[in-house]
Amino acid sequence: MEANTRSTGRLPAAFLTPGSSSFMDFLSDHSPEMLPGNRKLPDGVIEAPHGTTIVAATFPGGVVLAGDRRATMGNMIAQRDIEKVFPADEFSAVGIAGTAGLAVEMVKLFQLELEHFEKVEGATLSLEGKANRLSTMIRGNLGMAMQGLAVVPLFAGWDEGKEKGRIFSYDVTGGRSEEHGFAATGSGSIFARGSMKKLFRPDLTEEQATTLVVQALYDAADDDSATGGPDLYRHIYPIVTVITDEGFRRLTEEESQELARSVTDRRLEQPDGPRAALL
Numbered sequence: 001m002e003a004n005t006r007s008t009g010r011l012p013a014a015f016l017t018p019g020s021s022s023f024m025d026f027l028s029d030h031s032p033e034m035l036p037g038n039r040k041l042p043d044g045v046i047e048a049p050h051g052t053t054i055v056a057a058t059f060p061g062g063v064v065l066a067g068d069r070r071a072t073m074g075n076m077i078a079q080r081d082i083e084k085v086f087p088a089d090e091f092s093a094v095g096i097a098g099t100a101g102l103a104v105e106m107v108k109l110f111q112l113e114l115e116h117f118e119k120v121e122g123a124t125l126s127l128e129g130k131a132n133r134l135s136t137m138i139r140g141n142l143g144m145a146m147q148g149l150a151v152v153p154l155f156a157g158w159d160e161g162k163e164k165g166r167i168f169s170y171d172v173t174g175g176r177s178e179e180h181g182f183a184a185t186g187s188g189s190i191f192a193r194g195s196m197k198k199l200f201r202p203d204l205t206e207e208q209a210t211t212l213v214v215q216a217l218y219d220a221a222d223d224d225s226a227t228g229g230p231d232l233y234r235h236i237y238p239i240v241t242v243i244t245d246e247g248f249r250r251l252t253e254e255e256s257q258e259l260a261r262s263v264t265d266r267r268l269e270q271p272d273g274p275r276a277a278l279l
Contacts, residue, residue: 049078051103053188053220053227054085054095054154056167057200058181059209062244063165065156066213067095068188068221069236070228080228085239087248089114092130092157093241097186099149102141106151110134127159131168131176139174154185158243165243182212188220188227195219210240210251214259218267230260 049071056065067084070077078100085095086107094110096103113133118124125133134155141151155168167179182200184192195216204212214230217238221229230237237256242249251259 049073049082049100050226051082051084051097051100051186053184053186053192053217053224054097055184055189055192055196055213055216055220056095056154056156056179056182057196057204057209057212057216058165058167059204059206060202061165062158062206062209062242063156063167064206064209064213064240064242065093065095065154065167066210066217066238066240068217068228068238069231070226071100072226077228080231080234081236083239085241085250086111087241087250088130088134088155088157089118089124090247091124091160091243092127092155093243093248094134095154095156095185096151097153097189098151099144102144102149103151103153106137106141106153110137113137126161127157127166130157131155131178134168135170135174135176137174138170138172142173145172152185154183156243158245158247160245163245182216184216184220186227188217188224191223191227192216192220206242206244210242210259211263213240214238214256214263218260218263230264232261232264 050073051071052068054065054067056063065085069081071079071082082100084097085093088094088111094107096107110133114125114130134153138151138153145151150172152170152172157166159166167183169177169179169183169185181202182196184196196212199212199215217227218229221227228236235257237253237260240251240256240259242251
């Protein structure tokens with residue numbers, strides 16, 4: 001939408017009319033064509049880059065959300081250093097799997113949705129409220145998903161009411177499920193989940209939880225060609241984020257590098273003993 005450029009200098013009436021605290025509802029009423037799910041697609045098969053594996057794990061005091069850096073298009077590597085994990089707001093984050101372009105656009109719209117709600121209502125949504133808003137956005141993309149352009153994120157954050165980290169997973173229809181302990185989505189999720197199932201403990205420290213998710217991504221990359229493991233030669237490492245009662249924090253490049261090197265070094269010493277990485 002564009003501002004009114006007539007001599008009055010006023011914004012269009014849509015911007016000045018009281019309405020819903022949902023930015024999605026605002027767009028639906030005044031510019032529905034701007035919503036990703038309302039765009040008309042060309043006929044035929046669409047080849048688009050896809051993001052792959054996202055993992056999350058809780059620990060006493062917070063939750064860790066991480067993702068690999070590879071995007072694929074068919075049997076080709078489309079991008080080696082894509083970013084798939086983003087802050088949703090101060091106390092939550094979302095990791096994307098599926099059609100990369102649509103997923104990134106959905107994340108940006110989700111960030112704006114939460115910011116809009118806070119400005120209109122003067123308060124932040126609860127963590128479950130945020131999870132429900134994301135579910136609605138995914139459901140709005142169902143038409144795209146049926147044409148092969150699915151977006152399946154993983155949402156995690158700090159619940160200020162329950163004082164703990166929580167994880168929510170989704171399917172292409174917008175169905176939402178709360179995951180307990182750990183979760184994974186994307187093409188390498190079956191291997192990442194198997195790795196975390198063996199390594200997860202409820203009493204992990206923050207450092208052990210970050211090691212756990214990097215180990216899971218390494219194991220996923222070992223069996224899934226669409227998942228990129230730590231690239232020591234190109235200095236490309238997983239994106240690892242931590243959300244606690246102090247807010248969202250992304251590990252620095254140096255911290256991610258140290259984690260990745262510790263996991264790869266352990267695997268070189270004990271190829272069949274990933275549990276050693278947490279002991």
